[in-house]
Amino acid sequence: DAMVIQNPRYQVTQFGKPVTLSCSQTLNHNVMYWYQQKSSQAPKLLFHYYDKDFNNEADTPDNFQSRRPNTSFCFLDIRSPGLGDTAMYLCATSWSVSENQPQHFGDGTRLSIL
Amino acid sequence: DQQVKQNSPSLSVQEGRISILNCDYTNSMFDYFLWYKKYPAEGPTFLISISSIKDKNEDGRFTVFLNKSAKHLSLHIVPSQPGDSAVYFCAASAVRASKIIFGSGTRLSIRP
Numbered sequence: 001d002a003m004v005i006q007n008p009r010y011q012v013t014q015f016g017k018p019v020t021l022s023c024s025q026t027l028n029h030n031v032m033y034w035y036q037q038k039s040s041q042a043p044k045l046l047f048h049y050y051d052k053d054f055n056n057e058a059d060t061p062d063n064f065q066s067r068r069p070n071t072s073f074c075f076l077d078i079r080s081p082g083l084g085d086t087a088m089y090l091c092a093t094s095w096s097v098s099e100n101q102p103q104h105f106g107d108g109t110r111l112s113i114l
Numbered sequence: 115d116q117q118v119k120q121n122s123p124s125l126s127v128q129e130g131r132i133s134i135l136n137c138d139y140t141n142s143m144f145d146y147f148l149w150y151k152k153y154p155a156e157g158p159t160f161l162i163s164i165s166s167i168k169d170k171n172e173d174g175r176f177t178v179f180l181n182k183s184a185k186h187l188s189l190h191i192v193p194s195q196p197g198d199s200a201v202y203f204c205a206a207s208a209v210r211a212s213k214i215i216f217g218s219g220t221r222l223s224i225r226p
Contacts, residue, residue, distance in 0.1 A: 040123070104160065108156075
């Protein structure tokens, strides 16, 4: 089955220690998204890649960065995580951004900053 | 500024009855609306969508209704089953926008 796979599923890291979350897809979709979801809140878009074009949301903190080395993989890098970055991080994909269509989500990485 | 609002954090419905989940939005530019279902420890799964040119879309037990004048949509599940117990997210996007905006979710519990 075509899927969106996130690794690791759970990550615990120390305050200030860089962390990288991974997302891969077998859907061959052009667009990959990263969301942050805190408890009982709506998923919040951090940024997305349309092919190789990076699009950052205006309110995404500067210590959040992303890389997309190829169509299948996308990484979320948090350079110096703070306690407030504890959240679920969701990766999603879609074929395009210009047509009305749903996004397909991975199962998320639950990140805890200690 | 919440553009998509789900004002009921939780809802409990008896098995076999109808579940109605509600969603309000503020941005009149939204033209595409979606419902996602999320089980614990899993990512959101797309359930059903509706374009603003329609006022109803049906898929099996799931029907979404859109009232553009009231900026309101609802998801009806008939009949409700135990496997429907999950968090349901309403989401919306504007024409040619590159993102969808999510509500904060409603936790639906189906009781026997």
